[in-house]
Amino acid sequence: MLIELDLVTKIYNQGHANEVRALTDVTLAIEENTMVCLRGASGSGKSTLLSIIGCVFPPTSGRAAIAGKQLSRLPDRFMTIHRRQNIGFIFQQFNVLPELTVLDNIGLPLLPLGVAPAIRKKRATMLMERLGIAHRADFPARQISGGELQRVAIARALINNQPIILADEPTAHLDTRLSLEFMQIMDDLKTEGKTVIIASHDQLITESPSLDRIIDVKDGRIHHVP
Amino acid sequence: MTPILERHLNLLDYALTSLWRRRLKNAGIMMVFAAVIFLVASFQMLTRGLIDVSEKILTEVPDIVIQKMSAGRQEAIPLDYRERLDDIFGILKVVPRIWGYYFDETNGANYTVMALELDAMPASSQLGRAVIGEVPSNNLNGGIVLGQTVLGNLHLGGRRTFSLFRPDLSLKPLRVVGEFNPATEIMTADLILMSLADGRDLFDMPPEVVTDYCIYVANPAEVGTIARKIAARLPDTRVLTKPQIQKTYQVIFGWRSGFASICLLTALVAFAILAWDKASGLSPEEKREIGILKVIGWQTSDILALRFWESLVVSGLAFLVGCLGAYGHVLFFSGSLFRPILLGWSVIHPSLTIIPVIGGDDLLLIFTFTVVPYMAATVIPAWRSSIVPPEAAIK
Amino acid sequence: MRPTGLLLIIVTLLLMASGAAWGRAVQLRQESMESLGLNQAVTAGLGLTDLCIATEARYTRHPSISDPMAPFMDHPFAIEHFPTGSFWAVPSHIIRVEKFGGKQ
Numbered sequence: 001m002l003i004e005l006d007l008v009t010k011i012y013n014q015g016h017a018n019e020v021r022a023l024t025d026v027t028l029a030i031e032e033n034t035m036v037c038l039r040g041a042s043g044s045g046k047s048t049l050l051s052i053i054g055c056v057f058p059p060t061s062g063r064a065a066i067a068g069k070q071l072s073r074l075p076d077r078f079m080t081i082h083r084r085q086n087i088g089f090i091f092q093q094f095n096v097l098p099e100l101t102v103l104d105n106i107g108l109p110l111l112p113l114g115v116a117p118a119i120r121k122k123r124a125t126m127l128m129e130r131l132g133i134a135h136r137a138d139f140p141a142r143q144i145s146g147g148e149l150q151r152v153a154i155a156r157a158l159i160n161n162q163p164i165i166l167a168d169e170p171t172a173h174l175d176t177r178l179s180l181e182f183m184q185i186m187d188d189l190k191t192e193g194k195t196v197i198i199a200s201h202d203q204l205i206t207e208s209p210s211l212d213r214i215i216d217v218k219d220g221r222i223h224h225v226p
Numbered sequence: 227m228t229p230i231l232e233r234h235l236n237l238l239d240y241a242l243t244s245l246w247r248r249r250l251k252n253a254g255i256m257m258v259f260a261a262v263i264f265l266v267a268s269f270q271m272l273t274r275g276l277i278d279v280s281e282k283i284l285t286e287v288p289d290i291v292i293q294k295m296s297a298g299r300q301e302a303i304p305l306d307y308r309e310r311l312d313d314i315f316g317i318l319k320v321v322p323r324i325w326g327y328y329f330d331e332t333n334g335a336n337y338t339v340m341a342l343e344l345d346a347m348p349a350s351s352q353l354g355r356a357v358i359g360e361v362p363s364n365n366l367n368g369g370i371v372l373g374q375t376v377l378g379n380l381h382l383g384g385r386r387t388f389s390l391f392r393p394d395l396s397l398k399p400l401r402v403v404g405e406f407n408p409a410t411e412i413m414t415a416d417l418i419l420m421s422l423a424d425g426r427d428l429f430d431m432p433p434e435v436v437t438d439y440c441i442y443v444a445n446p447a448e449v450g451t452i453a454r455k456i457a458a459r460l461p462d463t464r465v466l467t468k469p470q471i472q473k474t475y476q477v478i479f480g481w482r483s484g485f486a487s488i489c490l491l492t493a494l495v496a497f498a499i500l501a502w503d504k505a506s507g508l509s510p511e512e513k514r515e516i517g518i519l520k521v522i523g524w525q526t527s528d529i530l531a532l533r534f535w536e537s538l539v540v541s542g543l544a545f546l547v548g549c550l551g552a553y554g555h556v557l558f559f560s561g562s563l564f565r566p567i568l569l570g571w572s573v574i575h576p577s578l579t580i581i582p583v584i585g586g587d588d589l590l591l592i593f594t595f596t597v598v599p600y601m602a603a604t605v606i607p608a609w610r611s612s613i614v615p616p617e618a619a620i621k
Numbered sequence: 622m623r624p625t626g627l628l629l630i631i632v633t634l635l636l637m638a639s640g641a642a643w644g645r646a647v648q649l650r651q652e653s654m655e656s657l658g659l660n661q662a663v664t665a666g667l668g669l670t671d672l673c674i675a676t677e678a679r680y681t682r683h684p685s686i687s688d689p690m691a692p693f694m695d696h697p698f699a700i701e702h703f704p705t706g707s708f709w710a711v712p713s714h715i716i717r718v719e720k721f722g723g724k725q
Binding site for chain 1: 237
């Protein structure tokens with residue numbers, strides 16, 4: 001199994017007055033090369049679940065093994081390395097740096113890896129051509145449209161050739177046409193052998209025929225694991 | 227290229243572009259910083275240059291100078307004191323001098339009048355090199371040699387004669403027989419040189435006294451011993467030795483003891499506080515940027531390295547610009563900003579060329595007092611902010 | 622060109638300017654050797670003790686041989702008020718008991 005969660009619980013601010021229990025006893029396994037949707041309303045805990053799968057932080061208790069590594073045993077430094085080797089993130093807000101050019105934004109994850117500018121440009125250009133934003137390469141990110149921004153975010157998530165792609169509410173700021181295009185891109189990625197996990201409550205996604213599986217998240221628990 | 231070097235080049239690239247994005251703010255900080263370094267470095271170089279000049283010229287000061295003290299003040303020293311030194315072994319020469327100050331009311335300037343029998347000095351033969359024209363004879367004939375600034379102040383035109391007032395306001399006629407070489411202005415700008423007899427006449431001093439004695443000894447190593455003997459023999463005198471005289475300029479220009487350096491350090495501290503404030507109060511955008519970078523795989527150490535490069539570029543460039551500016555300021559403008567401080571209210575301003583003296587130790591000192599506090603003030607708060615958890619960006 | 626290259630150029634230019642200024646200083650120093658000799662001649666010939674830098678008062682014109690009372694002028698409570706007095710340090714012989722042990 002690529003992703004295995006066993007009785008995972010996540011409590012924010014444990015021991016403080018503002019303690020929040022976000023996940024309770026989640027047990028879940030996701031195979032390689034599948035496309036999965038985490039469905040749930042906002043506040044259901046699906047973003048927290050995505051963060052644990054994405055090696056952003058370890059669970060408070062329980063066992064989480066992502067791509068062969070147990071998170072709770074990894075120090076912060078190695079979790080970061082593990083994350084950048086295995087996980088590509090696509091955020092709801094895209095989280096693209098508005099002042100940087102499209103090209104620079106896509107190459108950003110490669111800077112601390114010591115990848116030379118020429119190689120960065122080559123890899124980014126390949127992705128931009130594939131996603132149809134090559135003509136925007138030298139534009140600052142703040143000058144391009146929402147759909148293009150998301151493609152920048154997708155390209156950035158793919159630049160290090162990570163096997164797992166995570167998307168958090170990816171279509172919240174997109175219209176129907178762009179949302180369908182996004183699902184098409186994700187479908188293509190799955191065809192390439194990547195594992196795609198999307199957290200969303202958008203019907204365009206949850207009803208998409210491309211999905212292999214839908215996991216319902218409610219009140220920090222998983223309700224439906226077919 | 228090794229990945230480690232390439233990583234730092236990449237981070238430096240990124241640091242430079244992000245500095246450029248906030249170019250107005252960063253250029254402002256850099257200018258202020260460069261100005262602070264410029265002030266500190268100018269002051270340091272100017273004082274070091276002055277000390278350097280004084281050290282070289284003052285190798286030739288008299289071995290011992292003695293003055294008579296009365297009620298804590300200097301007063302005229304009787305000529306017969308000379309006989310009481312006769313039997314101290316090792317004294318080569320005792321030269322009585324009359325010297326003092328003449329206040330020029332028209333210009334509001336103080337001149338130094340120096341009167342002595344030139345051939346009594348051990349190095350009198352050298353003097354001719356530094357004087358254009360003749361040197362005064364030993365007679366009472368009003369022959370004088372003038373420093374360049376005095377010459378300029380008197381507006382003699384083509385005339386060679388003028389008069390100065392005696393204490394009783396009668397006129398003492400004088401005749402310019404020579405002038406000091408302009409290259410010696412740092413020693414002679416305000417000098418009026420005349421014979422001992424003329425000096426006595428001008429100041430109306432009784433025949434049995436002079437102002438002080440210059441004493442030359444045979445063996446330089448014995449200056450201290452001989453000075454002690456003189457002090458014992460003439461308890462009412464003040465005995466100054468060559469090392470004491472030479473040391474004076476190191477002390478009075480020593481920058482750590484200067485009032486100005488305290489002002490500059492205050493400016494520096496204020497700047498460090500500003501830098502700290504700027505670096506510790508991260509704006510929401512900066513926090514978000516750090517969160518994004520972390521979640522796409524940057525480590526805390528990468529962000530720290532980025533901040534380090536940013537600070538190093540700002541402070542390093544400011545250091546270079548500030549030091550270079552200071553060097554030029556001292557070299558080409560003779561430290562004109564600080565000259566009023568060092569020269570005070572003087573009416574006479576000799577045109578001294580100061581060659582800035584700067585050693586590795588000075589640069590290190592300036593570096594430690596400027597760049598290091600800035601780096602500390604920016605990188606340490608950056609470390610606090612770089613441990614922002616990445617989920618800050620996800621929401 | 623990557624930004625680092627530009628920075629390298631700027632730093633190189635600054636260092637070259639520093640080198641040029643330093644070279645000029647070396648040149649000036651050589652030129653000043655002659656005037657240094659003249660200054661030494663006049664110092665030795667007349668027994669001069671001080672640089673003519675500030676002429677406002679006798680303790681600033683001749684700080685190395687002024688008596689300790691000079692800055693206080695004519696009565697004990699007189700306040701020393703010339704600016705050089707604020708910026709220059711007090712000569713050591715004024716604040717220390719004099720010793721004649723050669724170099725102190």
